[in-house]
Amino acid sequence: MNKKIQVWLPLLFSLTMIVGMIFGYQMRDNMPGKRFFSLDKSTPLQEVMDLIKSRYVDDVKVNALGDTAIMAMLSKLDPHSVFIPKEELQGVNEDLAGKFFGIGIEFNIFDDTINVINVLPDGPSFIAGLQAGDKFIKVDDSLVAGQKITSERVRKLLRGDMGTKVVITVLRNNTKKVFTVNRDAIPIVSIDAGYMLGGGIGYIKINKFSQSTYREFMQTLEKLQAQGLKELVLDLRGNPGGILDEATEIADEFLDGDKLITYTEGKNFPKKEYRCKRQGLFEKGSLVVLMDEGSASASEVLSGALQDWDRATIIGRRSFGKGLVQEQYDLSDGSALRLTVARYYTPIGRSIQRSYTNGGKAYYDEISNRFHDGEVFSADSVKNDTSKLYKTMGGKKVYGGGGITPDFFIPIDTGNYSLSATKIYLSGTIGDFAYKYYLQNLQQLSAYKTPAQFVKGFSFSEADWNAFGALAAKDSINLNAIPAKEKSEMQLRLKASIARQIWRSEGFYEVYNTEDNALKKAVEELLK
Known part of the structure; x- marks a missing residue:
């Protein structure tokens, strides 16, 4: 009996190995993961990349070449198959996840200085004591004022792992203040x-x-x-x-x-x-x-x-x-x-x-x-x-x-704007003016408790318009000759942008929608 087993044993091992390989490949093909690997021989594309790396006359960034090759391949498919480089992937994933880890502020850069535009209610910066109007001097040990800093650089400084701390030095009413903020999950609202x-x-x-x-x-x-x-x-x-x-x-x-x-x-x-x-x-x-x-x-x-x-x-x-x-x-x-x-x-x-x-x-x-x-x-x-x-x-x-x-x-209804109006909407001047107006008129604006009250009670005066025109003139934009319809539309956008400073996006739309033709038609249909 032992001799018979010894004779058949190699065949049994071979059959077992073959069955195992078959099941292994089937399991691999049905794994619910997001990564796929191939045991095939090198493709001409890989061979060319290897030759460039080992034989090319000058130093080249092979990874960048690979990214370019991938993008070229995808361009032959459909417009929505895309390659996402490593440095961009986090932002893409955060947008889909609906959150990121940071300190919970909206900011803009005026005169080479980071200005806090809005603070997320009950967010990390709100809890720490930051306010709209604060001007950043330092983030941890990094000087950020007067450094020609970019928005991307600011985001990298302020974002980080959940629970980590960041020390922010700001200027508020000509007084230097220091805040320690604990990073937390910040929702990207949809x-x-x-x-x-x-x-x-x-x-x-x-x-x-x-x-x-x-x-x-x-x-x-x-x-x-x-x-x-x-x-x-x-x-x-x-x-x-x-x-x-x-x-x-x-x-x-x-x-x-x-x-x-x-x-x-x-x-x-x-x-x-x-x-x-x-x-x-x-x-x-x-x-x-x-x-x-x-x-x-x-x-x-x-x-x-x-x-x-x-x-x-x-x-x-x-x-x-x-x-x-x-x-x-x-x-x-x-x-x-x-x-x-x-x-x-x-x-x-x-x-x-x-x-x-x-x-x-x-x-x-x-x-x-x-x-x-x-x-x-x-x-x-x-x-x-x-x-x-x-x-x-x-x-x-x-x-x-x-x-x-x-x-x-x-x-x-925005397809025939004058050149001046087009420049205004592309320049960001409206948002800049709304932010400064909000800081200069806090007491007046605090009287409005809801966007609905603001819609009914607030009006944009001629003096306000002249102040806005002066700000636009600094960007070489002349608003003196724009048509009355464009002026009215721009004043509505200004009013809505001021409301955004108080109530964020909901305030903006509750004001701006008052003159929305599509919404008016929707209400008309619903009231039939």
């Missing part, structure tokens, strides 16, 4: 504003879809419902998208039953359906969604589902037209690849993705061409792909292959 417009109508503006968006949205929706919310305006203008799951979770709050919200599918990505799975908080009230050419990706998933099920009225302009799904894969050197793996489709099967067959430049130029071709000014100029005609569940005609076309078109 809800810019959520307030009642009156008559049971609420307004919520979402600026992106991060990991915290659904939670923020639910908190805002519940707050408005406690104030008597019956109908809602959801503002997705300028929202570039983000995390798909967050958009589908919000869609679930508007749609009943087990309705299909979207589905994704790709060559190496099996079909995946996203369906409603619970009773939503706002399944019955009337709903309007505001969109424009800056609304993309997850914004289009959400609005496309609501349009297909005839759940919402879409108002604004044709959306961006991004219907591709990306997954992010971490690479060995700390960089990452965000690769398109699937397309998403609306409930009735529409792909929102615009054509990119003419390359990335033509793809992105299409947005600016909407201005040149008049599409953003006239509904008659909208270029829908009529070969991709669909019908919603209620029988309304809609289109695929080019974004979401609104039910009601609202032209852009």
Whole structure:
């Protein structure tokens, strides 16, 4: 018996090893990680990189060459497959995570000095005692005043690991003060504003879809419902998208039953359906969604589902037209690849993705061409792909292959600004003036307890306008001859920017929205 075992033993070992290798490769291919390794022989690309490294006449940064090669490869795919260098990855991940670790201030640099513009309520700097108007002298041992410091350098000095300390020396009312601030998690909010417009109508503006968006949205929706919310305006203008799951979770709050919200599918990505799975908080009230050419990706998933099920009225302009799904894969050197793996489709099967067959430049130029071709000014100029005609569940005609076309078109009203007005909006002068005005008029402004009171009670005087004109003149901008309409628009922006100093982004939108044509149309539709 022992002799028979000895004869068969090598074969048994071989079979066991082969079975083990098969299972090992299968397990590797199905591992739920984000890194992929290959045992294949070197590719020509790797061989060229190795030859450059070992044989080239001069010293070269091989890693930078590799990054360039990767970007060149991706440029042959689609416009949304991108390589993220190591030094940029943290910022990208923080934006999606909806938080970073820092001290909780907004700052700007005036006259080569870091000025505290706003302090996050109950944040680390608020607790330490920093105030709007403080001017930074030192961060730890680094002198920062008068050093031609950049915003990027400031962020690197102020951010760090949670719980670590940073000592900040500031100038306040000509007195030097020192504060020790404990770094903590600082939210990157995705809800810019959520307030009642009156008559049971609420307004919520979402600026992106991060990991915290659904939670923020639910908190805002519940707050408005406690104030008597019956109908809602959801503002997705300028929202570039983000995390798909967050958009589908919000869609679930508007749609009943087990309705299909979207589905994704790709060559190496099996079909995946996203369906409603619970009773939503706002399944019955009337709903309007505001969109424009800056609304993309997850914004289009959400609005496309609501349009297909005839759940919402879409108002604004044709959306961006991004219907591709990306997954992010971490690479060995700390960089990452965000690769398109699937397309998403609306409930009735529409792909929102615009054509990119003419390359990335033509793809992105299409947005600016909407201005040149008049599409953003006239509904008659909208270029829908009529070969991709669909019908919603209620029988309304809609289109695929080019974004979401609104039910009601609202032209852009900022396309014919004078040169002086354009310079003002690009220069940052409005924000600078609002900050200085806020510091100089704290007592007057403290009388307004809410943005609504500020809207009704505050007016921009001629003396204020002249002071603003003098500040603009320092940047070689002459406001003496701008048209009355542009002056009125600029004064509204100034008023809203002052409100931002007091109540942050919600204050800005509650003031600025008072003259918003798309919002006025939304309210008109809801009151029918």
